[in-house]
Amino acid sequence: MSDRGVEEGPIFSAVSASARQLFLLLRCIGFADKAQVHISEEGLRFSVEESSVMEGLCFLEKSLFTSYAYNHTTARPSTPNSLDSDATGVDQPIFQISLPSLLETLQIFGLTDPNTNRPPWARDNHTAPSTAFSSNVLGMNHVCRLGYDASGSPLSVVLEEASITTTCELTTYEPAFATDIPFSRKDLALKIIMRASWLHDAITELASTSPTRLTLVARMQDGKPYLALSASGSLGSARVEFNNSKATTFAPTATNTTQSDTSPSLLLETFQLADPTAKVVNSYKFDMIQKAARAMAVATKVSVRGDAQGVLSLQFMIEVEAGKVSFVDFRFVPFVFEEGDEGDEVEDALEDDEVDHSEDDS
Structure with missing residues (x-):
């Protein structure tokens, strides 16, 4: 970790109240071994590709998180030919991670509904209608903290359930592809x-x-x-x-x-x-x-x-x-x-x- 990162804080940190929501969204593109992560002020963009003929994109907007902080001053200054820089003139962080490892981490506390372990008469069967992502259906409403300190640092994933805290650090790699499959929305x-x-x-x-x-x-x-x-x-x-x-x-x-x-x-x-x-x-x-x-x-x-x-x-x-x-x-x-x-x-x-x-x- 660089001294600059220590002084100015991490590039990115966010807290989600539901690890399951993140898991099910990212699992939609879980057909590849590596996912490319693009951090910006608006959210996290995960992309995967196969044989240059297929691409999957999943965007986790900042509104999905209870707190979201992106510190552009910690990121690297942009180069003259940089295509992924923001208005402040710094490169937005782009790196690859192991997508299967991230998915395994997000479900580390399990996918079962704890309500099913209770006797029938003790279950709450009168709740409001739920979506497929509701916590009472999924039973995995664990707090998830994500962090990325500095360029080259691992992606930190912290899961909290009651008094149990699990911390995982996923190795980050250099991005493998620079552009998306071209798609013209105007044509x-x-x-x-x-x-x-x-x-x-x-x-x-x-x-x-x-x-x-x-x-x-x-x-x-x-x-x-x-x-x-x-x-x-x-x-x-x-x-x-x-x-x-x-x-x-x-x-x-x-x-x-x-x-x-x-x-x-x-x-x-x-x-x-x-x-x-x-x-x-x-x-x-x-x-x-x-x-x-x-x-x-x-x-x-x-x-x-x-x-x-x-x-x-x-x-x-x-x-x-x-x-x-x-x-x-x-x-x-x-x-x-x-x-x-x-x-x-x-x-x-x-x-x-x-x-x-x-x-x-x-």
């Missing part, structure tokens, strides 16, 4: 908002065919928003369709199809295409999409966005407590197909099925 090809649980159910359904690719098709069909997710693999092929009048699961190898009529407000709540007359078709690695399954399972809504280059963003809104939400974002680089490649075959198959459906309705 969107599509934007769709829907229930995250429906996306989770669709991906689970499609996974049964052991697919390698997921193809997304979005267009206006008969004046109504239409979204289709299709996948094919060694065990067959399947497709899940969403529009504002029904949700249909269609498997070409099956004898029956299933569909359910649902209120339009519960399906594609928002559907925007840059060109309403165009069809948006892109394919992605299925196993990469599956890595966002944990976020799909706990989120309430998801924003599905694609830019003009085909980069896909899945932004999940997660309710951490009543009236408070956090966001976890995933970005995926699409497959680039040549003319006559498999991408055209998938699109042609969807068009053929569309014709079949119109004939059945007539």
